[in-house]
Amino acid sequence: MRDCLNQNRYSRILLVGIVGLCLIGCNGQEPLPGELRRQLLETEIPVNQSGPPEVTQEELDAQAAALGMVSDREWVSIDSLPWTYAEVQYRGGVRVSFSKVTVQRSDIAEFKQFKVIQEDVIDRDFSGNAIPPRMIRYESLERPTGELTSFKYSVTVDGKSEFEMEGRVIFGQLEYSRRDELGKSTRHKLAFPKETWGRQGLLSLLQRSPMQPGQVYRAQVFLPQFGMGEIIPIQLEAKQMDLTTLASGQVQELLMIEAQFGKPETGVKSRLWVDASGRLQKSMTLTDAPILQLQVDLATVQRLADQAQFGSTISRQFELTANDQPLPESQPLKLRAYSLDVDPFQSFLITTRQQVRSTSASHSEITLGEVNPTGNTAAETDRPDESMLADGPLIPTEHPFIAELANELLGQYVQASEEQRAEVLRQELYKTWTLTPRSAEIASTLEAARSRTGGNIEAACLLAAMLRQQKIPARLVAGLLIDAKTAKASFHVWTQAWVNQTWVELDATQQEPIGTRHLIMAVNSGAGNNPYQLWMPTLKVIRDISDISLVQRP
Known part of the structure; x- marks a missing residue:
């Protein structure tokens, strides 16, 4: 200094x-x-x-x-x-x-x-x-x-x-x-x-x-x-x-x-x-x-x-409780989002596990973990298209090393069902992945694949590439991940796979399957040459949301 x-x-x-x-x-x-x-x-x-x-x-x-x-x-x-x-x-x-x-x-x-x-x-x-x-x-x-x-x-x-x-x-x-x-x-x-x-x-x-x-x-x-x-x-x-x-x-x-x-x-x-x-x-x-x-x-x-x-936005965190009280690991949660700059109701997607209800022009309630029969998971408009199997700079599906790595992680499950292969790839990638701290730099997926090192974005892209290599449609999901120990939510990216006519959520950086800690804000195919541009709409919403707080444990 x-x-x-x-x-x-x-x-x-x-x-x-x-x-x-x-x-x-x-x-x-x-x-x-x-x-x-x-x-x-x-x-x-x-x-x-x-x-x-x-x-x-x-x-x-x-x-x-x-x-x-x-x-x-x-x-x-x-x-x-x-x-x-x-x-x-x-x-x-x-x-x-x-x-x-x-x-x-x-x-x-x-x-x-x-x-x-x-x-x-x-x-x-x-x-x-x-x-x-x-x-x-x-x-x-x-x-x-x-x-x-x-x-x-x-x-x-x-x-x-x-x-x-x-x-x-x-x-x-x-x-x-x-x-x-x-x-x-x-x-x-x-x-x-x-x-x-x-x-x-x-x-x-x-x-x-x-x-x-x-x-x-x-x-x-x-x-x-x-x-x-x-x-x-x-x-x-x-x-x-x-x-x-x-x-x-x-x-x-x-x-x-x-x-x-x-x-x-x-x-x-x-x-x-x-x-x-x-x-x-x-x-x-x-x-x-x-x-x-x-x-x-x-x-x-x-x-x-x-x-x-x-880089200026990914570090933002929402404190869900006033005293950093830990949250239970698997119980449903009800949250309130507040903003005068964006519509909180339009900021979060409705799925079978995530309900969103507008309470005013500036407030919305989000319930995580309760079954939502109206969730838009298998609607015709939400079905995968060709881009969910495509090769590209961010998701290099057709690169020989991706096929080699997928077969290595699958082991004896190479001939298993799509559902089993998707979950095995997630679990095995989690076991061998070294998660790095948040960074403004996004490494190439191939670089991350060879070192088995990177953040949640690199892990999500690599998992999507391996799923597509296995002819399983996959896409990326952007939103917030809640840390149960600190009761804080921050930007996070994970993967969805199209299995049994529905989208299954997979996070290769978390030990347990996705439940009540992932808030979905947007999905995309991962197309394009600019890995940062993919997340800008979501990050802008995160920047403009004033507060997200815990209402109750339903």
């Missing part, structure tokens, strides 16, 4: 969407603590309350002309919009954050402006361990030349607002307001000279006036992440063509540019690689531990975003 708070050694400015992500250096063995909020927003570079030094308009015009910054030249064609790109940031070879940027037409038709939306997520410490995600959102209106006209900026940590800032440029002044995590708001003004850019301004300069080796550009950009707002100088010096490796693994010859952001003694020096059109392909800070930023495909960043949201 002492290292984390040492601003003189560790404070860094990394321009989000330009050369990296706004991060503060921290001890690699610790996650970024909440106390670093101030460091994230307040840096070593002094805040210039009165704006940059006075520069005459003639000097600015001369500088713009010298740099080829022709005001009527657009850096992105309006006809090509919307334009979206994604980036991933690494420190010491460890991924720490990712970004997504969209440039689109302005909603205000009568003004020729671009709307820039940038979303950055810091979800890893410098050792690669998951931390509560820090979400940074920046939205601005910028002229086609890159000049800033207005902006909105916000920082949230684990879904809680920490900082908000917004402003607009009026007659050479930036008028903006700030609001901190306590809700306190203040208003400010800052001199805002012409040719001061927003966060995409550097990209606008590089793409409408591509540099050549030996050229030097100087400019200034406004960055809101310094708390009070800061206009900092930028110097770009084009060096030489350089063979460098990109995120795809492809080696490409690009122009290498050395960039100084802020003053040499307090700012950040970076290296940029751009293609012939001036488009930024890669960047790396050169101060202390380098931070490398690479452009990647949108699917990669979407997966990372889902993983960050997944």
Whole structure:
């Protein structure tokens, strides 16, 4: 912690969407603590309350002309919009954050402006361990030349607002307001000279006036992440063509540019690689531990975003009793769910062992363990389809190792009935499975199969794969598992198998068959390439449910 708070050694400015992500250096063995909020927003570079030094308009015009910054030249064609790109940031070879940027037409038709939306997520410490995600959102209106006209900026940590800032440029002044995590708001003004850019301004300069080796550009950009707002100088010096490796693994010859952001003694020096059109392909800070930023495909960043949201929600627990009184192992339970954000009645499925009754717009009662003759278990709409036998990345039914493992676990029961084989697979997997603590990382099913190690999601996917390999339709179930010893409920995934014209529930991480401790919220086939996306609807409901409590033991 002492290292984390040492601003003189560790404070860094990394321009989000330009050369990296706004991060503060921290001890690699610790996650970024909440106390670093101030460091994230307040840096070593002094805040210039009165704006940059006075520069005459003639000097600015001369500088713009010298740099080829022709005001009527657009850096992105309006006809090509919307334009979206994604980036991933690494420190010491460890991924720490990712970004997504969209440039689109302005909603205000009568003004020729671009709307820039940038979303950055810091979800890893410098050792690669998951931390509560820090979400940074920046939205601005910028002229086609890159000049800033207005902006909105916000920082949230684990879904809680920490900082908000917004402003607009009026007659050479930036008028903006700030609001901190306590809700306190203040208003400010800052001199805002012409040719001061927003966060995409550097990209606008590089793409409408591509540099050549030996050229030097100087400019200034406004960055809101310094708390009070800061206009900092930028110097770009084009060096030489350089063979460098990109995120795809492809080696490409690009122009290498050395960039100084802020003053040499307090700012950040970076290296940029751009293609012939001036488009930024890669960047790396050169101060202390380098931070490398690479452009990647949108699917990669979407997966990372889902993983960050997944990791921030799976740890949530509902305390069913006020004093953590243990619950009986097998007796029926009656619970009450409360929420103003979602309908509790629609949040839980009705089955033969789970009854759901709406008691008000915000309350529902759930009874577990009592036979419900109206449960929807064998209705035509609930019968398995082809996807329940399909092979896929998450449930690799057709992989030879899955067949080998299934036969090994079945042993003498290879020729047994479907019902017997399903239960034997569950029991034998439970006996050989090493259950790991909750994690934001979901391992591949094959990796988990070979090591017999993982969480409840990996176990459920592996059991489903083996069932399908045995030609038994199977699907995944998401919901809550109640720990009888602590009387707490948390996110859990298990398996259902279609046996004897009904769905049979199987949990390979629990010794006893499913009874009164599993709350069903959703089912799915496990299709798709993104294992985190499968659970997002259920996790959103879990996040929005305010409380689940024990009413009585029926």
